[in-house]
Amino acid sequence: MNAQFKKGIIEMCVMHLVEQQPMYGFEVIESLAKDIDVNENTIYPILRRLTDQGYFSTYTEATNIGAPRKYYRITESGKDRMEEYRKEWNRFLKGVFRILEGRTV
Amino acid sequence: MKTEYLAKIKKLLSEYEISKTEIDDIVSDYDGMYEDGLAKGMNEEEVQNFLGNPEVIVQDLAEGYERKERLRSGRKLVALSPFISIIIFFILGFGFEKWHPGWMVFLMTPISAVVVEFVARRSKGSLIAMTPFIALIIFLALGFSLGIWHPTWLIFLAIPIVSIVVSAKNKGLWETLTALSPLVALIIFIICGYFGYWHPTWLVFFIVPILGIMNHKDVKKRIIYEVTLLLTIGLYLLVGYISGRWGLGLVVFLLPFAVSLLMNDVKLEVEGKFAWLELSLAILFVIIYIGFGIWLKTWGFLWMIFLLIPMVSIIRKVKGSRKIVALMPFLSLIVFFSLGYFLGAWHVAWMAFLSIPVTGILVGKEKNHK
Numbered sequence: 001m002n003a004q005f006k007k008g009i010i011e012m013c014v015m016h017l018v019e020q021q022p023m024y025g026f027e028v029i030e031s032l033a034k035d036i037d038v039n040e041n042t043i044y045p046i047l048r049r050l051t052d053q054g055y056f057s058t059y060t061e062a063t064n065i066g067a068p069r070k071y072y073r074i075t076e077s078g079k080d081r082m083e084e085y086r087k088e089w090n091r092f093l094k095g096v097f098r099i100l101e102g103r104t105v
Numbered sequence: 106m107k108t109e110y111l112a113k114i115k116k117l118l119s120e121y122e123i124s125k126t127e128i129d130d131i132v133s134d135y136d137g138m139y140e141d142g143l144a145k146g147m148n149e150e151e152v153q154n155f156l157g158n159p160e161v162i163v164q165d166l167a168e169g170y171e172r173k174e175r176l177r178s179g180r181k182l183v184a185l186s187p188f189i190s191i192i193i194f195f196i197l198g199f200g201f202e203k204w205h206p207g208w209m210v211f212l213m214t215p216i217s218a219v220v221v222e223f224v225a226r227r228s229k230g231s232l233i234a235m236t237p238f239i240a241l242i243i244f245l246a247l248g249f250s251l252g253i254w255h256p257t258w259l260i261f262l263a264i265p266i267v268s269i270v271v272s273a274k275n276k277g278l279w280e281t282l283t284a285l286s287p288l289v290a291l292i293i294f295i296i297c298g299y300f301g302y303w304h305p306t307w308l309v310f311f312i313v314p315i316l317g318i319m320n321h322k323d324v325k326k327r328i329i330y331e332v333t334l335l336l337t338i339g340l341y342l343l344v345g346y347i348s349g350r351w352g353l354g355l356v357v358f359l360l361p362f363a364v365s366l367l368m369n370d371v372k373l374e375v376e377g378k379f380a381w382l383e384l385s386l387a388i389l390f391v392i393i394y395i396g397f398g399i400w401l402k403t404w405g406f407l408w409m410i411f412l413l414i415p416m417v418s419i420i421r422k423v424k425g426s427r428k429i430v431a432l433m434p435f436l437s438l439i440v441f442f443s444l445g446y447f448l449g450a451w452h453v454a455w456m457a458f459l460s461i462p463v464t465g466i467l468v469g470k471e472k473n474h475k
Contacts (some may be wrong), residue, residue, distance in 0.1 A: 023137045024138075024141065025134060025137065025141075025311060025428075026137075026138045026142060026145075027141075029138070029156075030145075031280060032180035033155075038299050039155045039157070039292070040155055040156060041156075041157030041158060041162050042157075042165060043162040044134065044135070044138070044156075044162065044166075045165040045166045046156075048131070048134075048166065053224070066140050067133070067136065067140065068139055069137055069141070070134060077422065096221070
């Protein structure tokens, strides 16, 4: 699969996970790696980029393992972006299924 | 092992033009994730495999940042460019009596700065960053050689157009056309206005909703709205040209509103793409624009009121220092057009557009130094 395409899908998955509930970095990587074959290297840069773009905000929470943990939380503009992603993705999938089922021929 | 892993990330990051605060933040994040991995019962090797290879991580994180040494040599060239410009300027002036347009060599400094900062980074935005200068050169060339400053200034609209086209691959055809439509409408409006046809050319702005509706999923609704809008425009022109009472003709614009109310769609559209504030402003500005246009013939400059709609959206949605960067094209367009239209100073007014790249560079630098 094209690396750029895969990156886009992973970005959407990251946004979806954080949309469900605020998560810390390791948790996001772990959740994704559980279900899809993902290159862990790419997740943190995605989290960081989404934060820079204002789609995520961060806050810290104390833990019993040492330094406070950084949590990522989706912002209003992040929710809007996620909604767009969802629409684009559904439209894309519908098209793919139509082609695979031979309905466009 | 953790210390070495984090030190490697830090060292690799420090080879790029990334601020110390940002590097420390990234390292601290990896420190936290490393601890999380250990707390989950992983051994150090497993944690490192899980988090990834520092080289690959940094490669991804440093996307868009230039390596220090490459940028440094580029910046040396930028630093030298004012001196080179002065030498060329004097050669052209004293040697060939070409003080004008020889002064244009001073544009070399901002252009080289943009080339170094954007093109050398191989950023996708390099074409966008170069457009203001290309537009400026065309504008000055046509302005000084043929004296047609107005409406040549419309070339500056190539800046947002290029930006929309470059980012179009992430959008659909209709979405891209909708985004381009206000700019295209403005170009048509100003050119026709230049020849005295401000009214009824302002109707060209209806191209925005006409294309916008094409993004609607429901084909039936698309057809109904397109027919309604075209019918409204047609009726307005008919009433205006037959009776000459353009003010009365405005009543037909209630038709699309009535249709959208009947279709129970006003709420849907407002929630989708616009906020209520923008929609109310748009309606208010249309009323002001047409009202004053018919009453005081202010067609030629009052169109700038419509620039307030995207500006309000930017103020509401864009955060931090990016806000001023996003607002600058609109502000400079208002300054430029006002100086040109009211004072006839088109040949000086273009300088307002320099504020766009200058703000971009200043804010960009400020962000990098944070």
